[in-house]
Amino acid sequence: MFERIMVPVDLTHAERLEKALLCAADLAAHYGATVIYVGVTTEQPSAIAHTPKEYAEKLSAFAADQAALRGISTEAKAYASHDPSIDLDPTLLKAVGEVNADLVVMASHIPNIADHWWPANGGSIATEAKISVMLVR
DSSP states (O other): OOSEEEEEOOGGGGGGGHHHHHHHHHHHHHHTOEEEEEEEEESSOOSSOSSHHHHHHHHHHHHHHHHHHHTOEEEEEEEEESOHHHHHHHHHHHHHHHTTOSEEEEEOOOOOGGGGTSOOHHHHHHHHOSSEEEEEO
């Protein structure tokens, strides 16, 4: 049913993604799918990496660690953005097509009042993507 599962990853908060990571890994193992971890970083130095190239290397290492930990096939795709806080949704939607994903598994937060004015990233991706999107709280 699924062959390529995209999982957006924020390496700065990877510890908060465990449920989504496990869900994607379980689906990948069940369907024999590949999980593609997608990360968006700033073009300027950040707390996680000094350059987009360094970020891509860390994301690739994260994907390799997940493959070893969970016994699944993984890939990594990093994107650089001038301002990820503004460009995140369009960049992730672009990634869906570029990695040929047929499912997105994405960590989400518990909705709150602010979501009425500023939709959450997961909600935006689910609304705009042409494929299935699973939001994991």
